[in-house]
Amino acid sequence: MRLLVQAACFFLLLYGGFAVEALAGVQSGDKPPPGRVELVERAPTSTPLYLPVTTCIYQKKGLCRGCSLYYLTEALVWRHPVERWLPYGLVLIFLMLLLGRLWCGWVCPLGFLSDLLTRARLALHLPQLRLSPAVRDGLVWTKYILLALVLGLAALAGWPGMEGVRNDLMDPFCQICPTRVFAPLFTFDTVCWTNFASPAGVVFTLLGLLAFGLFFGGLAVRRFWCRLCPIGGLSALFNRSGLVSLVKDARRCTRCGACARSCPLDVRRVFEGRGRKAVTAFECHLCLRCVEACPEPGCLQFQWLGKRVSGK
Amino acid sequence: MSERALRDSCRTSELEALDVLCARPDRPAGMRAFDDFHRSGVRADELIALQRGGRKLVGQICHFVPEELVIAAGAEPLRLDQGFAEAVDAASGRLPMDVCCAVRALAGARRAGCSPEVDLLVLPGTCDGKRKLASQLRARGEQVFSLELPPSKRGEMSAAFWHAQVRALICRLEALTGKRISRRPLRAAVELVNRRAAAARALDELRKRDPPPLSGLDALLVVQTSFVADLRWWCERCESLVEECAERTVATGPKARILLTGAPVLWPDFGLLHLLAEAGADVVADEICSGSAHLVQPVVVDEDTRAGLVQAAAERVFLPCNCPCFAESEDRLDRLLHLAEAWRVDGVVHHTLRLCAGYDMDAPALAEAFRERGIPWLSVYTEFGQHAGLRSRVEAFVEMIGSSARRSDRGQE
Ligand code: SF4
Numbered sequence: 060m061r062l063l064v065q066a067a068c069f070f071l072l073l074y075g076g077f078a079v080e081a082l083a084g085v086q087s088g089d090k091p092p093p094g095r096v097e098l099v100e101r102a103p104t105s106t107p108l109y110l111p112v113t114t115c116i117y118q119k120k121g122l123c124r125g126c127s128l129y130y131l132t133e134a135l136v137w138r139h140p141v142e143r144w145l146p147y148g149l150v151l152i153f154l155m156l157l158l159g160r161l162w163c164g165w166v167c168p169l170g171f172l173s174d175l176l177t178r179a180r181l182a183l184h185l186p187q188l189r190l191s192p193a194v195r196d197g198l199v200w201t202k203y204i205l206l207a208l209v210l211g212l213a214a215l216a217g218w219p220g221m222e223g224v225r226n227d228l229m230d231p232f233c234q235i236c237p238t239r240v241f242a243p244l245f246t247f248d249t250v251c252w253t254n255f256a257s258p259a260g261v262v263f264t265l266l267g268l269l270a271f272g273l274f275f276g277g278l279a280v281r282r283f284w285c286r287l288c289p290i291g292g293l294s295a296l297f298n299r300s301g302l303v304s305l306v307k308d309a310r311r312c313t314r315c316g317a318c319a320r321s322c323p324l325d326v327r328r329v330f331e332g333r334g335r336k337a338v339t340a341f342e343c344h345l346c347l348r349c350v351e352a353c354p355e356p357g358c359l360q361f362q363w364l365g366k367r368v369s370g371k
Numbered sequence: 372m373s374e375r376a377l378r379d380s381c382r383t384s385e386l387e388a389l390d391v392l393c394a395r396p397d398r399p400a401g402m403r404a405f406d407d408f409h410r411s412g413v414r415a416d417e418l419i420a421l422q423r424g425g426r427k428l429v430g431q432i433c434h435f436v437p438e439e440l441v442i443a444a445g446a447e448p449l450r451l452d453q454g455f456a457e458a459v460d461a462a463s464g465r466l467p468m469d470v471c472c473a474v475r476a477l478a479g480a481r482r483a484g485c486s487p488e489v490d491l492l493v494l495p496g497t498c499d500g501k502r503k504l505a506s507q508l509r510a511r512g513e514q515v516f517s518l519e520l521p522p523s524k525r526g527e528m529s530a531a532f533w534h535a536q537v538r539a540l541i542c543r544l545e546a547l548t549g550k551r552i553s554r555r556p557l558r559a560a561v562e563l564v565n566r567r568a569a570a571a572r573a574l575d576e577l578r579k580r581d582p583p584p585l586s587g588l589d590a591l592l593v594v595q596t597s598f599v600a601d602l603r604w605w606c607e608r609c610e611s612l613v614e615e616c617a618e619r620t621v622a623t624g625p626k627a628r629i630l631l632t633g634a635p636v637l638w639p640d641f642g643l644l645h646l647l648a649e650a651g652a653d654v655v656a657d658e659i660c661s662g663s664a665h666l667v668q669p670v671v672v673d674e675d676t677r678a679g680l681v682q683a684a685a686e687r688v689f690l691p692c693n694c695p696c697f698a699e700s701e702d703r704l705d706r707l708l709h710l711a712e713a714w715r716v717d718g719v720v721h722h723t724l725r726l727c728a729g730y731d732m733d734a735p736a737l738a739e740a741f742r743e744r745g746i747p748w749l750s751v752y753t754e755f756g757q758h759a760g761l762r763s764r765v766e767a768f769v770e771m772i773g774s775s776a777r778r779s780d781r782g783q784e
Pocket residue numbers: 111112113162163164167168169170171284285286288289290291292
């Protein structure tokens with residue numbers, strides 16, 4: 060069921076723009092040049108919205124303008140007037156508050172591709188690689204380090220007098236994000252693999268190829284890229300707001316570990332939670348596999364806005 | 372006593388226990404199959420035939436060997452826990468007196484041959500008694516594998532330790548049968564174990580009814596038959612028993628619904644349950660390691676790979692286990708409170724085998740927690756075959772529950 064939703068979102072987000080253009084005749088504007096998004100006044104997408112998933116600015120005829128991280132980067136680099144960035148920011152925050160990381164578990168195109176890697180591995184009955192606790196917990200921080208670096212660079216690029224490097228630094232994370240490769244690829248656009256035009260370009264090219272390789276770590280480690288992804292890191296901040304939550308009745312829990320074992324993100328909070336009721340973790344993508352796996356009726360459930368949505 | 376005489380006297384006491392059980396009124400017809408299984412002793416011959424046919428028998432004490440691994444390796448799993456009082460004495464002189472009767476009975480039974488001959492015996496390191504017994508049995512020429520347990524269940528280190536132990540066990544099993552435990556047979560074995568879990572769970576659920584459609588004594592016999600019976604045979608019999616009980620209505624219920632917890636109660640030593648039954652109480656739920664607690668745990672398969680199946684099997688027997696040798700008392704308390712609530716019990720009987728420190732040390736805090744909630748609690752100490760002295764305490768306990776408001780309130784709870 061989740062796979063179906065994911066696939067549907069994948070097609071909607073990647074090809075929705077084409078459909079909107081064909082059906083409604085909405086001009087989706089200039090397409091971004093391969094590899095570099097210049098300051099395009101008219102959005103190259105059907106809607107000027109940003110979503111907290113990898114809806115990518117680099118995709119041809121996108122349905123949305125970009126991802127949540129691109130939103131922040133853009134606001135920092137171009138220092139648009141408040142009325143231009145604030146409304147979309149509010150929409151973004153509202154969306155993240157409302158659904159937390161359900162976005163990651165059910166909507167994100169890149170997350171869907173990660174899950175396809177897992178499916179491919181399982182089709183061959185190959186074992187997964189489980190990260191050691193130290194590595195697993197350490198990786199949680201890499202996304203915030205990346206986030207800080209990226210926002211720092213973007214702010215630098217937006218500083219008055221930095222026009223010379225602005226073009227090189229205007230979307231630092233995009234330069235290494237695997238979606239920058241996948242989005243044009245899936246929308247039949249030219250993929251820009253390398254950019255050796257400037258020193259920064261060389262560095263980003265190398266990092267980008269490395270990151271693209273890392274994405275395929277997903278063949279061994281479930282949702283490997285998601286453990287590094289700062290876009291998910293942003294939604295994570297809203298995951299424990301209480302509007303979306305995994306709720307556990309610890310009395311019914313036999314500590315059988317099925318939840319921890321089936322979690323693609325190796326979340327332990329659901330398993331370890333005792334006494335307390337909400338067990339949502341920052342890292343949890345709300346994929347609800349744990350709810351499905353739990354053999355004790357009434358032990359785990361998923362609540363949205365305080366109402367039970369799933370769980371026996 | 373000679374070995375021969377000991378074997379005979381064990382058999383006699385088993386048949387006597389069966390007679391007492393069969394004499395109880397109002398039993399489901401489906402129990403016949405289980406009675407006959409024990410009365411005929413047919414399984415002993417079956418096992419010998421299997422062994423002659425080249426099938427290896429793998430025995431275990433406690434429940435820490437995932438049967439799915441044994442089956443996938445092409446061997447026959449058996450659980451050898453038994454409660455023969457006669458066998459306890461047979462160990463005298465070879466074991467110190469301050470070792471619990473379960474370990475002494477095991478030592479005696481292995482020595483006298485009143486426990487099936489197996490090709491490999493797996494002893495878990497739950498306590499010093501069993502650990503040391505492993506080397507004693509090995510010295511006598513038995514093939515014994517010591518399956519060590521981490522001292523605590525909490526944390527990922529102990530899980531890693533456990534998985535390493537299971538890997539070692541897998542190697543031993545594969546060496547024994549010469550067959551690799553590969554994904555396909557493992558998958559099939561997991562399905563069989565899950566069928567067992569589903570049947571056991573269904574039976575357990577039925578006992579939530581008031582009055583329960585079968586007695587605690589019968590339920591415990593069914594559960595413990597699964598230790599030695601052919602798994603498929605057991606599943607069929609248990610499933611039809613469940614079907615029968617689902618339709619069944621029993622006229623009068625027990626005076627008190629009891630939750631039994633603590634150290635194992637082992638066939639044929641069901642004396643404690645008989646005492647309760649004679650006083651008018653019935654055990655409707657249990658949290659003892661020889662009861663349904665482990666049997667109802669399914670193998671929750673997350674990834675259909677060899678590693679994924681092995682991990683699920685290893686965790687099934689380890690993580691939900693509340694053996695006080697490594698589990699924290701809080702885990703047991705949570706479980707007990709849930710059982711007490713869901714099975715609407717009127718009182719708890721905590722059983723400690725004398726000299727078992729783990730259960731003994733758990734008891735006071737648990738008792739306190741239950742008393743706070745107004746649920747009566749009785750702690751008893753037994754050794755195999757020695758319950759007579761408990762009669763008056765058990766009767767007084769059941770009397771007290773029967774006259775309290777709690778019992779009459781139950782309908783409205
Ligand atoms: S963590 Fe990033 S890549 Fe993964 S699902 Fe979330 S937004 Fe997508």
